Amino acid sequence: MAEAVKVPVDGxxxxxxxxxxxRARESEREDRLYDDPLAKEFVAAARAGFDEERWTRLEGIADQFYEGRTIGVRLVDDRFREAIAAGCRQIVLLGAGLDTRAFRMDLPEHIHIFEIDLPELFDFKEPVLAASGATPTCRRSVVIADLREDWRKRLLNSGFQPSLPTYWVDEGSLGYLNQAWNQRVVQTLTELSAPGSRFGAGRLVVDENAPQYGALRSFVAGDSTPEPAPAQRPADFDVEHWL
Ligand SMILES: C[S@@+](CC[C@H](N)C(=O)[O-])C[C@H]1O[C@@H](n2cnc3c(N)ncnc32)[C@H](O)[C@@H]1O
Structure with missing residues (x-):
């Protein structure tokens, strides 16, 4: 199965x-903050697409982000439950990546999760999920879209209902967009938000000049490209203040 899956090794x-x-590492800990059994399926399938050197670098970068990221996953899990208890019926994951909350959180059927991400992400994710035999406990819709383009139409075409309260989650995608795009994404989701909707961002304050972000940018850009500059944001930028 792993050979047949197209693994995104850069970008x-x-x-x-x-x-x-x-998430796979956290799930193996006895005192884990959450359990994501599908994470190790993604890791095994992805490993086959990388050469030794690049995989070692990927693991090294993951190490540097481990603590903050894994605590963030648990915090978002908790916010999910709170949002649902408060009446949110739809959840939209901006840049959903290999998120498996539709499968692992035992969410009820009346909850509808929309996962927005790029085509190359779902080209990898969906076959791995299918091979694992996993089924979501709630409704799950894949929305193949670029957040820099008109994702509103694609979301609406996937069954999103603007009349229902929605929990919007950014867990690491807005950091890849420049401020003008961020502004447009938040404007669009605000327009699509019924009363009672919520928006949560996984990262509040980030120093994009810190070494681990440089390492991440180089890795994402691929080995042949020089490290790109950090996104153009004020040095004291923080999401909470911006919102
Ligand atoms: C750091 S990962 C986080 C994924 C997921 N939220 C998680 O916590 O596991 C960032 C995700 O944002 C997605 N992404 C980045 N830019 C995007 C864009 N312009 N449109 C849609 N998705 C994007 C990437 O493909 C990737 O899956």
Whole structure:
């Protein structure tokens, strides 16, 4: 199965594999903060697409982000449950990556999760899920879209209902967009939000000049490309203040 799957080995979609490495590791701990059994399926399938050197680098980068990222996953799990208890019926994951909350959180059938991400991400994710035989406990819709383009139409065509309260989650995708795109994404989701909707961002304050972000940017850009500059944001940028 692994040979048949197209693994994203560079580009932003590769960052989702790094997060799956983190969730797989956390799931093996006795005192784990959450359990994501599908994460190790993604990691095994992805491993086959990487050469030794690049995989070692990916694991090294995942190590550097491990603590903050894994605590963030648990916090978002908790916010999920709170949002559902407060009446949110739809959940939209912006840059869903290899998220498996539709499968692992025992969410009820009336909850509808929409996963937005790039085509190359789902080209990898969907075959791995199918091979694992996993079935979501709630409704799950894959929305293949670029957040820099018109994702609104694709979301609506997937059954999203603007009249229902929605929980919007950004767990690491907006950091890859520039401020103008971020502004447009948040404007669009605000327009699509019925009263009672919520928005949660996984990262509040990030120093994009820190070494681990440089390593991540180089990795995402692929080995032949020089490390790109950090996104153009003010040095004191923080999401909470911006919102
Ligand atoms: C760091 S990963 C996080 C994935 C997931 N939220 C998680 O926590 O596991 C960032 C994700 O954002 C997606 N992404 C980045 N830019 C995007 C864009 N312009 N449109 C859609 N998805 C994007 C990537 O493909 C990747 O899956």
């Amino acid at each position: 932003v979609a590769v960052t989702a594999i790094g997060v799956a490495v983190i």
